[in-house]
Amino acid sequence: MIESEHLYIHVPFCIKKCRYCDFYSKTDLSLIPDYVTALVQEIRLRSQSTVSQPKGNAATVYFGGGTPSLLGPRHLEAILQALDNAFSLCRQTEITFEANPGTLDDIHLKSFQGMGINRVSLGVQSLDPTQLSLLGRIHSADDAVHAVEKVRAAGIENISLDLIYGLPGQTEEHLIRELDAALDLTPAHLSCYMLTLEPGTALHVMHERGKFLPMAQSDQVDLFRAAAKYLKIRGWDHYEVSNFAKHTSLRSLHNRAYWQMVPYHGFGPAAHSYAVKSDTDGSAAYKRFWNAPDLNGYINALKIGDLPASGSEILTLEQRQMEYVMVGLRTSMGLDIRTGQNLWQNRFLTVFQSLMKNLENKGFARHLDAGQRFVLTLQGWMRLDSIVASFVERI
Numbered sequence: 001m002i003e004s005e006h007l008y009i010h011v012p013f014c015i016k017k018c019r020y021c022d023f024y025s026k027t028d029l030s031l032i033p034d035y036v037t038a039l040v041q042e043i044r045l046r047s048q049s050t051v052s053q054p055k056g057n058a059a060t061v062y063f064g065g066g067t068p069s070l071l072g073p074r075h076l077e078a079i080l081q082a083l084d085n086a087f088s089l090c091r092q093t094e095i096t097f098e099a100n101p102g103t104l105d106d107i108h109l110k111s112f113q114g115m116g117i118n119r120v121s122l123g124v125q126s127l128d129p130t131q132l133s134l135l136g137r138i139h140s141a142d143d144a145v146h147a148v149e150k151v152r153a154a155g156i157e158n159i160s161l162d163l164i165y166g167l168p169g170q171t172e173e174h175l176i177r178e179l180d181a182a183l184d185l186t187p188a189h190l191s192c193y194m195l196t197l198e199p200g201t202a203l204h205v206m207h208e209r210g211k212f213l214p215m216a217q218s219d220q221v222d223l224f225r226a227a228a229k230y231l232k233i234r235g236w237d238h239y240e241v242s243n244f245a246k247h248t249s250l251r252s253l254h255n256r257a258y259w260q261m262v263p264y265h266g267f268g269p270a271a272h273s274y275a276v277k278s279d280t281d282g283s284a285a286y287k288r289f290w291n292a293p294d295l296n297g298y299i300n301a302l303k304i305g306d307l308p309a310s311g312s313e314i315l316t317l318e319q320r321q322m323e324y325v326m327v328g329l330r331t332s333m334g335l336d337i338r339t340g341q342n343l344w345q346n347r348f349l350t351v352f353q354s355l356m357k358n359l360e361n362k363g364f365a366r367h368l369d370a371g372q373r374f375v376l377t378l379q380g381w382m383r384l385d386s387i388v389a390s391f392v393e394r395i
């Protein structure tokens with residue numbers, strides 16, 4: 001069978017680092033042209049060597065970062081052309097472009113739409129000036145509102161908004177006001193992330209110096225429940241712990257590939273890839289590999305025609321089982337019992353039956369589709385970490 005391809009492009013540039021963010025990015029924008037040249041070369045080289053043949057059309061492309069909206073039309077055109085040569089983009093390909101509301105240009109947006117960008121994920125994060133300032137964002141709440149208008153005026157209707165909640169002092173009323181303000185912008189999709197303190201970020205340093213006191217996790221969980229209930233009443237499809245679609249047809253196809261552990265190709269510094277290959281003895285090898293988070297090294301290697309420094313690992317059966325549980329329990333599709341039985345060589349039910357029954361009795365989970373899928377309820381998602389831990393300790 002010819003598989004559809006899922007492609008991720010990491011654009012490692014930001015105007016300024018946000019206080020909470022640990023994604024790999026650099027603020028030296030003068031390197032963008034060299035990065036684009038290197039990226040096009042990487043796509044070409046990898047499509048000649050590692051990418052499986054024969055290929056189907058690309059099902060999804062996701063420009064993430066960093067700040068993809070710092071790319072100009074000529075750069076984006078070169079990248080899309082390279083992807084098309086290697087993977088065949090088509091009108092049905094979901095092409096998502098992450099954008100920072102502080103970096104959107106109307107004319108660029110129109111060109112992007114003409115090149116096939118059909119989904120924009122806007123890093124709004126908050127519509128409250130105080131919260132935006134605490135997060136260290138470069139944009140204002142008004143910028144976010146105007147960004148949505150600009151994207152729509154460019155002819156792109158499939159708009160996702162990223163929001164962050166759980167900042168110190170945030171109340172349920174405040175969160176609902178934030179959600180209301182976001183819903184007023186009539187997005188197709190919302191990603192609502194709980195603020196987490198990542199090592200190496202400015203917020204983490206502030207915390208160590210006693211200048212930032214994070215919200216207690218139990219309070220964050222209360223906010224999670226409030227947001228989920230509020231959006232559910234308004235008809236939103238809560239299809240992954242942090243993700244909501246206006247309609248099931250507007251779920252992110254690209255993220256679904258990650259959640260279903262489908263192979264994908266990642267390009268750019270720090271990008272990860274996942275591949276399933278036939279081993280010499282005919283068995284399947286599940287490989288994860290990644291480019292080093294090193295923009296200069298990436299550019300220099302590709303300048304002389306080498307692939308950039310990278311790391312890799314072959315996933316053991318236990319690792320795949322763990323990922324299956326960790327990712328599956330986050331989604332409204334849950335765990336598919338048949339897939340579990342395959343992955344556990346028919347022992348899935350033996351290993352997990354009593355745990356699943358126990359969770360079901362407590363109202364944290366239920367079976368759907370005539371018992372073929374095991375899905376956490378909202379009460380279960382509120383205890384996701386400990387439930388995942390209970391599964392993992394049985395692996």
Ligand code: SF4
Pocket residue numbers: 013014015016017018021022023025065066067100123
């Ligand atoms: S949150 Fe986005 S814009 Fe801010 S530093 Fe991270 S990648 Fe850049």
